[in-house]
Amino acid sequence: MISHTPNFTGWSAAILHREDSNTERLMRQFGLLGIRATQQWLPLAAADLPDIVLVDADQGFDDLLPWEKENPPKPVVALLGSEAPGRIAWALGCGAGAIIAKPIATSAVYPALVMALSIHEERKAVADKLQHLEERVRLRPLVHAAVEKLMAARKLDEEGAYRLLRDCAMRRRLPMEQIAAFILGGAEPLPEAI
Incomplete structure (x- = not known):
């Protein structure tokens, strides 16, 4: 869990979403935050993981992300315009630590990044502690x-x-x-x- 407000300057982000006004707003906001962002609607390669991943939860599919469900190696933010329970469950299953509602309001971007980073670090700490305890039990x-x-x-x-x-x-x-x-x-x- 982070105890300070992070500075994302120099970070990289992948936006897995079809190009539209939402991705344009994200790209502009990331530029203001000092984040180098790419936008694509192709599966993300495991070898090229950015510091943070934003994924379209409305149209996302399982092969879009290169990791096991619920175990992302990087913080994940879901971009969601739907209230469909299946789409929310898909976002959570991908390990999303935050959701930005569509249409995207620029004021929602930074808090979502902070939340996703915090949740990701907390999950990693819990997983590390669990692994340590399992080793001790073994x-x-x-x-x-x-x-x-x-x-x-x-x-x-x-x-x-x-x-x-x-x-x-x-x-x-x-x-x-x-x-x-x-x-x-x-x-x-x-x-x-x-």
Whole structure:
């Protein structure tokens, strides 16, 4: 989540929309914001992703965007003139973090860009945290095995062995899973009970 109002100067944008008065307004507004924009009604190439993508949600189709649904690598803004639930769902499914209603009002552009960027960064942070937690859960059997090894070697109960492992990790400023892997692999001597 962004904590400041971003400056989009120097950014690039792709407007995936047929050329019309809406795209003309967007191009003018992007020029004022210092954004280099291109407009096309062809599928976006994965190798040429801009900093932000604006997509026509009224006529958009799945192959227009080169990423898996709901997992955009860049912030996405949907351009929407319809109230059709299917078109709104399509925009959300593409990962849109903001919507600009058509006909486009220039005053709606900057707030939508800020919103899309904020939502995108928040999604990335949540995904990174989830990946970290999944990795820790995957490594929990190592911690359990290290606790059992400490219980047998140091004649401790489970709570005492866990506390010893945790204290060792805290002293070394390393994750418990890493210390457990070191102990099990023989790279770390068994810590002494304090």
